[in-house]
Amino acid sequence: EWGKEERKSNPYKKNQEHQIDIRIRAHDNRFVVYVDQKELAEYEHRTPLSNITHFSVDGDVLLYSKGVVWG
Incomplete structure (x- = not known):
């Protein structure tokens, strides 16, 4: 149950x-979302962090990235 x-x-x-600038930081029990610092x-995790492999963005958005750090 979610x-x-x-x-x-x-x-x-x-x-x-x-x-x-959007940054999402994963902590042991939650994600913290920062916009322009x-x-x-x-958001608290709803599944163990080790099970999360991707995320999606929905809406009218153009994404540009100078780097993505995962892990």
Whole structure:
């Protein structure tokens, strides 16, 4: 059982075109999401961290990356 879906409000206006820096840090029991170096949200793991192999982004988004660190 996953439980109730967790959602956080989006601080950016729709159709606002600019680049933002998003970082997701995995801790032993939770993920912490940072946007432009400010903490936006925390989410507790719903499955052991070792079982997580990918994530997805949904919506009208263009992704650019200068590097991804996993592990």
